[in-house]
Amino acid sequence: MPRKPNFDRNDLIERARDLFWQRGWSGTSLKDLEAVLQMKPGSFYAAFGSKDALFELAMQKYVADGSARLQELASKDGPLEALKRWPALAVENETSPAKACMLSKTLLELHAHNHPLAEQANLHLLKMEEQFADLFRQAQMAGDIDKSHDPQVLARRYQSDLLGLRVSAERDGINAQAIAKEIADGLSRL
Amino acid sequence: MPRKPNFDRNDLIERARDLFWQRGWSGTSLKDLEAVLQMKPGSFYAAFGSKDALFELAMQKYVADGSARLQELASKDGPLEALKRWPALAVENETSPAKACMLSKTLLELHAHNHPLAEQANLHLLKMEEQFADLFRQAQMAGDIDKSHDPQVLARRYQSDLLGLRVSAERDGINAQAIAKEIADGLSRL
DNA sequence: GCCTTTCTTGAGCGATCACTCAAGTATATA
DNA sequence: TATATACTTGAGTGATCGCTCAAGAAAGGC
Numbered sequence: 001m002p003r004k005p006n007f008d009r010n011d012l013i014e015r016a017r018d019l020f021w022q023r024g025w026s027g028t029s030l031k032d033l034e035a036v037l038q039m040k041p042g043s044f045y046a047a048f049g050s051k052d053a054l055f056e057l058a059m060q061k062y063v064a065d066g067s068a069r070l071q072e073l074a075s076k077d078g079p080l081e082a083l084k085r086w087p088a089l090a091v092e093n094e095t096s097p098a099k100a101c102m103l104s105k106t107l108l109e110l111h112a113h114n115h116p117l118a119e120q121a122n123l124h125l126l127k128m129e130e131q132f133a134d135l136f137r138q139a140q141m142a143g144d145i146d147k148s149h150d151p152q153v154l155a156r157r158y159q160s161d162l163l164g165l166r167v168s169a170e171r172d173g174i175n176a177q178a179i180a181k182e183i184a185d186g187l188s189r190l
Numbered sequence: 191m192p193r194k195p196n197f198d199r200n201d202l203i204e205r206a207r208d209l210f211w212q213r214g215w216s217g218t219s220l221k222d223l224e225a226v227l228q229m230k231p232g233s234f235y236a237a238f239g240s241k242d243a244l245f246e247l248a249m250q251k252y253v254a255d256g257s258a259r260l261q262e263l264a265s266k267d268g269p270l271e272a273l274k275r276w277p278a279l280a281v282e283n284e285t286s287p288a289k290a291c292m293l294s295k296t297l298l299e300l301h302a303h304n305h306p307l308a309e310q311a312n313l314h315l316l317k318m319e320e321q322f323a324d325l326f327r328q329a330q331m332a333g334d335i336d337k338s339h340d341p342q343v344l345a346r347r348y349q350s351d352l353l354g355l356r357v358s359a360e361r362d363g364i365n366a367q368a369i370a371k372e373i374a375d376g377l378s379r380l
Numbered sequence: 381g382c383c384t385t386t387c388t389t390g391a392g393c394g395a396t397c398a399c400t401c402a403a404g405t406a407t408a409t410a
Numbered sequence: 411t412a413t414a415t416a417c418t419t420g421a422g423t424g425a426t427c428g429c430t431c432a433a434g435a436a437a438g439g440c
Contacts, residue, residue: 003405003406003407003408003415003416003417003418004406004407004408004416004417005416005417005418006406006417006418022302023302023303024298024299024302026216026217027216027299027302027303029396029397029398030397030398030399031396031397039418040418040419040420041398041399041400041419041420042400042401042417042418042419042420043417043418043419044399045398045399045400046416046417046418047417050398050399051398051399098301098302100298104298104357105298105299107357107360107361108214108290108294108295108298108299108357108360109214109217109295109298109299110217111288111360112212112213112214112217112288113213113217119362122361122362122363125361126363153368156358156364156365156368156369157369157372159358160351160354160355160357160358160369161350161351161354162354163353163354163357163358164350164351164352164353164354164355164357165350165354167294167297167298167350167353167354167357168346168349168350168353170297170298170301171297171312171315172309172312173312173316174346175346178343178346179346179347179350182347192384192385192386192387192436192437192438192439193385193386193387193388193435193436193437193438194386194387194436194437194438195386195387195388196387196388196436219426219427219428220427220428220429221426221427229388230388230389230390231389231390231428231429231430232387232388232389232390232430232431233387233388233389234429235428235429235430236386236387236388237387240428240429241428241429
């Protein structure tokens with residue numbers, strides 16, 4: 001049999017995710033990708049098919065990694081504590097490609113053009129919201145949150161607050177950690 | 191003396207604002223603008239200088255109009271009531287070019303490229319935040335909000351929540367009015 | 381009427397966009 | 411070692427990007 005590709009596909013997708021996350025869809029050119037991935041156009045298209053196809057892979061990795069990190073946090077510290085710590089974690093990482101959520105950036109950029117990637121981003125956001133709802137449910141079962149609240153409603157509001165926080169964190173001169181703390185404190189009052 | 195331009199400059203800026211607001215900076219081409227403004231390239235560049243210059247004018251109009259509408263609401267119903275009604279108003283208008291805030295869309299799209307328009311958007315957001323803080327202050331003077339709160343802190347959180355709401359409203363299948371109501375209810379508990 | 385001043389027109393500029401493909405190169409099997 | 415089977419290369423595709431500019435058209439003042 002023949003030659004093997006001399007790259008680590010997973011590593012390439014991660015690097016593409018970081019570039020797309022930071023610069024957005026139209027802000028990332030094939031030239032940018034070729035530079036970061038160290039690939040010529042021919043190899044790129046043989047490996048991924050199109051810029052859009054790679055973007056979708058990048059979003060999937062973004063969601064899978066984030067989801068796993070939240071789940072791990074919940075396993076370690078419990079569901080409520082995970083939900084309370086998550087906003088600060090989302091915003092504190094100095095090395096992350098951007099503070100704002102990649103899914104919301106994609107949605108805002110491409111929704112007006114009815115681009116399929118905007119629809120995909122929305123679906124991924126729905127999945128994240130469902131994970132939040134699960135954690136709220138678990139926190140209720142553990143007696144940490146009053147059972148009078150609807151977990152879906154809590155999750156919807158929580159995600160909205162999180163998206164706002166992460167837009168704010170993208171700004172210069174905004175104390176995002178302070179907002180993150182307020183969101184966490186709000187959960188204590190449920 | 192000579193010929194007058196046969197267009198209403200203010201009207202052109204409004205149409206450009208709607209287009210930019212909906213499609214974003216890189217999502218709006220000169221061709222799009224020429225079509226909507228009914229201008230050939232020569233006239234366009236004679237009138238506005240560049241795409242970026244028109245975008246800045248569009249943002250200024252966006253902020254001026256929004257700011258005036260909020261101020262009018264406050265004059266009519268009082269500062270606290272204005273702050274409580276504002277989220278629902280921002281999200282209910284079916285004819286608006288987009289649900290998300292034009293400033294946050296611009297910031298997210300252009301911040302990574304250090305584009306001057308991202309910096310401008312941030313400054314406009316700061317001005318809006320200051321207006322919110324003023325209204326919170328006035329509500330405290332009127333005795334509608336406990337004086338133990340810092341108006342700047344309230345405004346920062348309020349704006350973050352508003353940005354999150356408006357990103358959520360851009361999504362399909364999200365009940366943004368419900369989130370708006372929760373934000374308003376939160377203000378009642380201050 | 382004419383002249384001056386401005387606005388309008390639209391072909392077309394160089395640069396960049398996402399993407400293609402034929403030719404060359406490396407590797408596993410026979 | 412020979413062959414088959416990928417992977418890699420990079421010049422080049424047509425389309426579109428923001429923008430320019432010379433020529434023509436319109437509306438004052440005289």
